[in-house]
Amino acid sequence: MTIHHLLRLSFIALFVITALFCIYFIIKKQQNKKGPKLLTKEKYSATMIGKMTEINVSEKNTFNIWPYISKLKAAKILSNKIKESQLVHKIYRNSTEDFEHILLSTEKENHFVVIVANKNKKKTVGYFLYDLNGLYA
Structure with a gap:
């Protein structure tokens, strides 16, 4: 493999890892979302x-x-x-x-x-x- 292919693969891997982190944090944020507050x-x-x-x-x-x-x-x-x-x-x-x-x-x-x-x-x-x-x- 040439350096060009290795560079391209590393950028693709970096993109996939970043996308997975973003998806994970979006899902976590949705789960922690507060609903309406019932007053005493x-x-x-x-x-x-x-x-x-x-x-x-x-x-x-x-x-x-x-x-x-x-x-x-x-x-x-x-x-x-x-x-x-x-x-x-x-x-x-x-x-x-x-x-x-x-x-x-x-x-x-x-x-x-x-x-x-x-x-x-x-x-x-x-x-x-x-x-x-x-x-x-």
Whole structure:
């Protein structure tokens, strides 16, 4: 073999080894990916500062909740049977306007998945499963 062939083989081997390492790390990262965070009753209650007031669903939110909803559907917390236009039931904001509670419809009546969002940090805190009877009234 000439030096040219050995050089070519070493580059091919280096490429294959690098590709295998990349595939390994991608698979590891996918396995370590965190799912949506279920809030405890204490953490959920801590976001309900003062009186919760209902805001219009049509008001533009300061951040996009749809990627988080996709994670909830992937984790089988939300059903894929509910249409996106009917998914957001109501939105409540606490008196300090720090947190929003976005109520998402489920297949059971008066049972909701509540996404708690921090308006100041523009990110979701987590979700809470709740029976709505008497919660915000």
